[in-house]
Amino acid sequence: MTTPRTVRVGSRKSPLAIAQSEEVVAKLRTSFPAHDFTIVRISTGGDRDKVSSLQSLGRGTFSKDIEDALLRSEVDLAVHSAKDLAPDLPDGLSLGGVIEREDPRDVLVNRWGVTLAELPASARIGTGSPRRGAQILALRPDLRVLPIRGNVGTRLEKSRGTEYDGIVLAAAGLLRLGMQSHITEYLNPDTFTPEAGQGTIALQVRRDDAETTEMIAAIDHQPSRNSLTAERAFVDVIGGGCKVPVAAHARSEGSKFRVSAMAALPDGSKMYRIEVEDEADDPAAAGARAAEVLLDQGARQIVESGRLY
16 A cells, blocks of 8 residues: 655646646545645746747746756656647656546637627637637638737736737636637637647656556556657657647547647748548557648648747
8 A cells, every 4th residue: 555645736826727736636535635745836947938928938938847847856756738848858757647638629618709701800709828829810810810828817807908909828827717609600620730748737747757657658648648648759750839820639539540630820920731641549649640741731831931929
């Protein structure tokens, strides 16, 4: 029997990050009632930088400080939004597991309560994501896409102010915060591809910490892990990141594994979309193949040209 202990869970300080960490802790408490769990709130570089655009910060900005605390053994487990993780994990750390994925779709919130297709011309839509901006403009080139920052609550407040008419953000954040009543449209992932890892909570551990690794394995959700594995493999091969409008969405369908992906110019004037289907036993290979197919069908030119910022 494992000796009771206190497990320190590293998390960002935002309301959504804390809600995600509490969701993880609730599952761990159910499986390991003898242990105590405490959430350690950590300020990250992305949280401290209130000025730079999300586009300029890059992947890993919201996870590095938590990873550093994990490496220093100041926490035993790190909880991340999977889409915040850099493609390469630091030496000494591993992805111990994921819990069941929340809805990966993007959603529209706007002052009129209408769909994206029904928005009036020149409506001002806020997003800090080049991926979202490109797809908005590909579908509605008459709209104005404006940069926006802040946590979910701040963005919702701004969407009701004088600078924006609406915003696009992840469904998962609103659902986890109980704010789904604000959603006016769930955007179809076939025409509005989610970010790799969107809606997935990743659990990171030290490779030499066998006890915590075993604990996390007890709550690991294999289908969600497979989807994340495929999507991260896609990002690794295509060489993208949050500065480049690329995205992949992977899911199991029976004995098959399906990956849809996109790459676009920031203004949405050129967009490539593909879908591949593989056997379900090798999600990493499926994600890598999706990236290669996307690049070979034309996206290589815009990814390598340096025109994506």
